[in-house]
Amino acid sequence: MLRVGLTGGIGSGKSAVSARLAARGALVIDSDVLAREVVAAGTDGLAEVVKAFGDDVLTPDGELDRPAVGRIVFGDEAARRKLEAIIHPRVRARATELEAAAPADAVVVHDIPLLVETGQADRFDVVLVVDVPVDVQLERLTAQRGMTEAEAKQRIASQASREDRLAVAGLVVDNSGSLADLDRRVDEIWATLQKRAGHGQDTKR
Numbered sequence: 001m002l003r004v005g006l007t008g009g010i011g012s013g014k015s016a017v018s019a020r021l022a023a024r025g026a027l028v029i030d031s032d033v034l035a036r037e038v039v040a041a042g043t044d045g046l047a048e049v050v051k052a053f054g055d056d057v058l059t060p061d062g063e064l065d066r067p068a069v070g071r072i073v074f075g076d077e078a079a080r081r082k083l084e085a086i087i088h089p090r091v092r093a094r095a096t097e098l099e100a101a102a103p104a105d106a107v108v109v110h111d112i113p114l115l116v117e118t119g120q121a122d123r124f125d126v127v128l129v130v131d132v133p134v135d136v137q138l139e140r141l142t143a144q145r146g147m148t149e150a151e152a153k154q155r156i157a158s159q160a161s162r163e164d165r166l167a168v169a170g171l172v173v174d175n176s177g178s179l180a181d182l183d184r185r186v187d188e189i190w191a192t193l194q195k196r197a198g199h200g201q202d203t204k205r
């Protein structure tokens, strides 16, 4: 098994990269998806969040009101840390379970937005960083994801800097070009990962 940590700032294109790696045969474990599952209606995770933040973070249907929580935590570091302390251990436990069920020869890609912030670079055989300048992040988040510029800036400010991510990168995907450029780069990356995984060779990891 080759264990890949995939990270990048918000809106850098991690999902675009992980979808392309999945299409080429990688097994992707997406922390954002798991972070939703662990606070789904009826979970103990959601009960903990309500205990910490009050009933105001619930919708009338008993789901987590994500925009409301975002407004609380992205302007208040202590609140954000409190939420992360509830969600991150649950996400890690679930990711470990999913990885344990993967085939022995799999290339497993862990898509983790906060890989650098949470000091997890050493846990992986290779760290793959999706890199774009901040102005491209802002452009994509506002034009394609419907965020206001203020919201986008607030989230970027609560994450590691571009330099901090590049400092731990084993492989870098520059995603400042077109999606066709990205396809070509992901082909190269996939070939490199296949080689590192020892596929088609006698070497074993």
Ligand SMILES: CC(C)(COP(=O)(O)OP(=O)(O)OC[C@H]1O[C@@H](n2cnc3c(N)ncnc32)[C@H](O)[C@@H]1O)[C@@H](O)C(=O)NCCC(=O)NCCS
Pocket: 009, 010, 011, 031, 032, 035, 066, 067, 069, 070, 073, 080, 083, 084, 087, 088, 091, 112, 113, 114, 155, 158, 159
């Ligand atoms: C605050 C919440 C409810 C807002 O939900 P929302 O649906 O608006 O955003 P979503 O979860 O889809 O996240 C989108 C992006 O925001 C960024 N982001 C999310 N949480 C954080 C955080 N704690 N710090 C910095 N950036 C973050 C990431 O780039 C992520 O890819 C949600 O982001 C959350 O529960 N965050 C805490 C858990 C966490 O750290 N998740 C990120 C990786 S596990």
Ligand SMILES: Nc1ncnc2c1ncn2[C@@H]1O[C@H](COP(=O)(O)OP(=O)(O)OP(=O)(O)O)[C@@H](O)[C@H]1O
Pocket: 008, 009, 010, 011, 012, 013, 014, 015, 016, 017, 032, 113, 140, 141, 144, 145, 175, 176, 177, 178, 179, 182
């Ligand atoms: N090369 C590209 N050219 C144009 N648009 C792109 C490109 N790459 C990604 N996008 C678009 O930019 C937005 C952000 O990309 P994506 O959702 O993959 O980022 P992300 O890093 O997964 O974000 P998040 O941190 O929120 O999970 C999406 O709407 C996506 O379709």
